[in-house]
Amino acid sequence: MYCCEDGRTDILSLDFDELAEAVGELGEKKFRAKQIYSWLHVKRVTDFDSMTDLSAQLRALLKEKFCIKSLFVVKKLESARDNTVKYLYRLPDGNHVESVLMEYEHGNTVCVSTQVGCKMGCRFCASTIAGYKRDLSPSEILAQVYTAGRESGRKIGGVVLMGIGEPLDNYDNVIRFLRLLSSKDGMNMSLRHVSLSTCGIVPRIYDLAKLGLGLTLSISLHAADNRSRSEIMPVNDRYGINELMTACRDYFSTTGRRISFEYALIDGHNDSREDARKLSELLGDMVCHVNIIPVNKIKERNFTSDRKSAQRFRGYLDELGINATVRRTLGADIDAACGQLRREYEI
Ligand code: SAH
Numbered sequence: 102m103y104c105c106e107d108g109r110t111d112i113l114s115l116d117f118d119e120l121a122e123a124v125g126e127l128g129e130k131k132f133r134a135k136q137i138y139s140w141l142h143v144k145r146v147t148d149f150d151s152m153t154d155l156s157a158q159l160r161a162l163l164k165e166k167f168c169i170k171s172l173f174v175v176k177k178l179e180s181a182r183d184n185t186v187k188y189l190y191r192l193p194d195g196n197h198v199e200s201v202l203m204e205y206e207h208g209n210t211v212c213v214s215t216q217v218g219c220k221m222g223c224r225f226c227a228s229t230i231a232g233y234k235r236d237l238s239p240s241e242i243l244a245q246v247y248t249a250g251r252e253s254g255r256k257i258g259g260v261v262l263m264g265i266g267e268p269l270d271n272y273d274n275v276i277r278f279l280r281l282l283s284s285k286d287g288m289n290m291s292l293r294h295v296s297l298s299t300c301g302i303v304p305r306i307y308d309l310a311k312l313g314l315g316l317t318l319s320i321s322l323h324a325a326d327n328r329s330r331s332e333i334m335p336v337n338d339r340y341g342i343n344e345l346m347t348a349c350r351d352y353f354s355t356t357g358r359r360i361s362f363e364y365a366l367i368d369g370h371n372d373s374r375e376d377a378r379k380l381s382e383l384l385g386d387m388v389c390h391v392n393i394i395p396v397n398k399i400k401e402r403n404f405t406s407d408r409k410s411a412q413r414f415r416g417y418l419d420e421l422g423i424n425a426t427v428r429r430t431l432g433a434d435i436d437a438a439c440g441q442l443r444r445e446y447e448i
Contacts, residue, residue, distance in 0.1 A: 103115065103238055103240070105168035105170060105193060106193055106194055107168070109165075109166060109167055109168040110123065110167045110168070111168060111170055111238060111240050112137075112141065112163075112167035112168065112169055112240075113141055113169055113170050113239075113240035113243060113244065114170075114238050114239040114240040114243075114277065114281075116277070116280060116281060116284065117134065117138050117284060117286055117287075120137060120138055121134035123166075123167075124137065127159075127162055127163075127166070129159065133155070133159070135286065136152070136154060136155065137152065137155070137163070138286050138287065139286065139287075140152045141169065141287075142281070142284065142286070142287030142288055143286075143287060143288070145247045145250070145251060146169075147169055147171040148169060149163045149164050149167075149169070168193075170193055170238065170240040170244055171193075171248070172191065172192065172241070172244045172248050173190065173191040174188055174189070174190060174248065174252060175189045175190065175191050175197065176189040177189075178435040178436075178437070179435070180431070180432045180434055180435050180437065181434060182432075182433075182434055183203075183204065183431050183432065184203075184204040185201060185202065185203050185204070185431045185432030185435065185437055186201070186202040186249075186253060186432075186437075187199060187200070187201050187202075187432060187435050187436070187437035187442075188200045188201075188202070188245075188248070188249060188252065190244075190245065190248065192217070192237075192241060196217045196234055196235070196444070197217075197444060198214040198217055198237065198241075198245070198264070198265055198442075198444060199214060199264060199265060199437075199442040199443070199444075200212060200213050200214060200245040200246075200248075200249055200264055201264065201432055201437045201442070202249045202253055202255070202257075203431050203432070204255075205259075207258065207259075208256065208257075208259060209253075209255045209256060209257050209258055209259070210257070210258065210259035210260065210261055210294075211246050211249045211250075211257055211259075211260050211261070212260075212261045212262075212263050212264050213242055213245040213246060213260060213261070213262055213263075213264050214228075214237065214242075214245065214264035214265035214266050214442065215236070215237055215242055215262055215264065215265070215266040215267070215268045215274075215275055216233060216234075216235070216236050216237055216265060216266025216267065216270065216271050217234035217235050217236075217237065217265070217266070217444050218231055218232050218233040218234045218265065218266070218444040219232075219233055219265060219266050219267055219270075220232065220233035220267070220270065221267050221270070221334070221335065221336050222334075222335040222336075223323075223333060223334050223335075223336075223440075224332070224333045224334070224402065224404075225323075225333060225365060225367065225396055225399070225402060225404050225440060226399070226440040227399040227401070227436075227440055227441050227442065227443045228264075228265040228266065228440065228442050228443055228444070230399075230401055230443065231443060231444050234444060236266075236270075236271040236274055237266070237271065237274065238274055239274050239275075239277040239278040239281060242274065242275070242278040243278055243281055243282060243288075245264075246260055246282065246288070257290075258290075258294055259290075259294035259295065259296075260282065260290065260294070260295045260296075261295070261296045261297075261298070262275065262295070262296065262297045262298060263296070263298045263319070263439065264442050265442045265443065267299065267300055267302065268297050268298070268299060269297075269299045269302035269305035269306070269309070270302060270305075272305050272308065275297070276312065279295065279314060279316070282295070283314075291315075292314045292315045292316040293315055293316070293317075295316040295317070296316065296317040296318075296319050296361070297309075297316055297317070297318055297319065298319040298320075298321060299318070299319070299320060299321065300321045300334060301320060301321065301322075301334075301336055301337070301340050301345045301348075302336070302340070303340040303344050303345055306318070306345075306348040306349070306351075306352055307348055307351060307352075309352070310351055310352040310355040310356055311355065313355070313356055316358075317358065317359075317361055318349075318352055318358065318360050318361070319360070319361040319362070319363055319392070320345070320349060320360060320361070320362050320363065321334070321363045321365075322345075322362045322363060322364055322380075323363065323364055323365050323367075323371065324337075324370075324371045324376070325342070325371075325376060325379035325380040325382070325383050326342065326379055327341050327342050329370065329371055329376075330342060332370075333367070333370070342383070346383060349387070349389075350387065353387065353388060353389075359388050359389055359390060360387070360389045360390075361389065361390045361391075362384065362389055362390070362391050362392065363392050363394060363428075364380070364391055364392065364393050364394065364414075364425075365394045365395075365396045365406075365439070365440070366393055366394065366396060366406045366410055366411050366414055367396045367404045367405070367406055368404075368405050368406050368410055370404070372406070372410055372413075372414055374417050376414075377414060377417035377418050377421060378417075378421065380418065380423065381418065381421035381422070381423045384423060385421075385422075385423070389424070390424050390425070390426070391418060391423055391424065391425035391426075392425070392426060393411045393414055393415055393425055393426070393427045393428065394411075394427075394428045394430075394439055395407050395408055395410065395411045395427070395430065396440075397430065397433060397438040397439055397440050397441050398441075399440065399441060408427065411427040412427060415427055
């Protein structure tokens with residue numbers, strides 16, 4: 102089912118029960134699966150020879166049947182302004198993705214990619230410019246978290262699915278990643294410390310609500326009417342604002358979790374008092390939070406904004422009784438801020 106390039110089973114994508122079954126098939130006792138799962142997800146080793154409490158014979162057998170997907174750090178950039186670190190990883194098949202490690206008062210959070218590239222085509226976002234190549238496997242998403250922790254020596258307390266790719270366009274692998282991340286025999290991360298951001302793949306929002314995972318859902322809204330949203334986000338032609346808002350209301354009523362709406366502010370496009378009014382009409386009756394992001398620069402486009410415009414827009418929303426904050430921009434000097442990650446790279 103989950104395989105590596107050479108056809109061996111991708112062991113890091115298996116949940117505990119699947120691993121136990123696979124280990125059972127090798128004629129091993131069940132407790133061996135516990136040991137192996139712990140090596141993989143607690144001690145987070147990247148090769149079977151490090152599993153020192155297994156016999157050499159079993160390690161050889163494991164190597165024959167399974168591979169441990171690992172990521173090669175091609176480049177590491179550290180921000181001079183904050184403690185943000187951006188990692189460029191090479192995947193086992195030669196593709197590349199980026200992750201960002203951010204430091205907040207409450208701990209370290211890793212921003213992970215979920216696809217190699219993106220097909221969503223948002224006009225302001227660098228991740229989509231080179232197009233879409235493939236989905237990441239659960240193990241490849243997980244390995245971004247494990248590798249950032251290992252490389253930095255920092256304890257990882259949270260994850261945001263806000264890197265390259267659209268998480269709900271790689272739904273099954275993302276859900277499996279979340280289950281592995283939160284498994285109590287593994288990393289054991291509470292999904293309360295996880296945020297998933299989507300451009301609005303409506304059917305998957307209903308699916309996600311039913312799972313009741315307890316994570317924070319962020320919606321990349323960025324505009325409050327269909328005309329101006331479609332101009333910057335092609336996905337809006339497939340799932341319009343009303344349909345999206347209905348799904349968001351369902352998400353809240355099913356899960357009880359407050360939704361976070363992201364609003365990348367673009368001068369002259371979505372930053373007027375009238376835009377704020379439309380946004381307040383759209384969100385007025387909802388339990389939600391608005392996150393204003395002054396649009397980050399990417400070299401192919403000339404969208405601009407700054408903190409002053411963002412504060413002004415926040416003021417408009419404030420007058421209308423809408424709860425909003427301006428997101429702190431981390432790692433902008435190393436192109437690690439929202440929308441600046443990309444699959445193509447230059448060394
Ligand atoms: N595909 C998902 C997650 C990735 S992007 C999504 O669309 O939500 C994470 C956030 O950064 C999204 O809200 C995205 O719209 C926003 N973003 C993209 N490009 C940006 C830019 N240039 N400036 C500010 N935010 C941007």
